[in-house]
Amino acid sequence: MAIHKLLRRSLSSEKRSNEVPKGHFVVYVGESEKKRFVIPLSYLNNPSFQELLCQAEDEFGVHHPMGGLTIPCTEELFIDLTSHLRGE
Numbered sequence: 001m002a003i004h005k006l007l008r009r010s011l012s013s014e015k016r017s018n019e020v021p022k023g024h025f026v027v028y029v030g031e032s033e034k035k036r037f038v039i040p041l042s043y044l045n046n047p048s049f050q051e052l053l054c055q056a057e058d059e060f061g062v063h064h065p066m067g068g069l070t071i072p073c074t075e076e077l078f079i080d081l082t083s084h085l086r087g088e
Helices: 001-012 041-045 047-060 075-088
Strands: 024-029 035-040 070-071
Touching: 035 041, 035 075, 041 047, 047 070, 047 075
Parallel strands: 024 070
Antiparallel strands: 024 035
């Protein structure tokens, strides 16, 4: 599945460091300037987050300009979505 290819590429491109706790991964979000977010792997099971991943695949394919998974939405939308996911 394409989402798994995107995630696998993203995780392999990221430097393993103490900044990314076990069970989390990094995404870059924003329209012009990208901001780095560390989010739980459990978000991958959420249909809303999966839709963002599909949009990322449509826009960037499997090559992401930031070297990690890039989500094509505004930072505000991403924060709203992840705030909702934390509340579930």
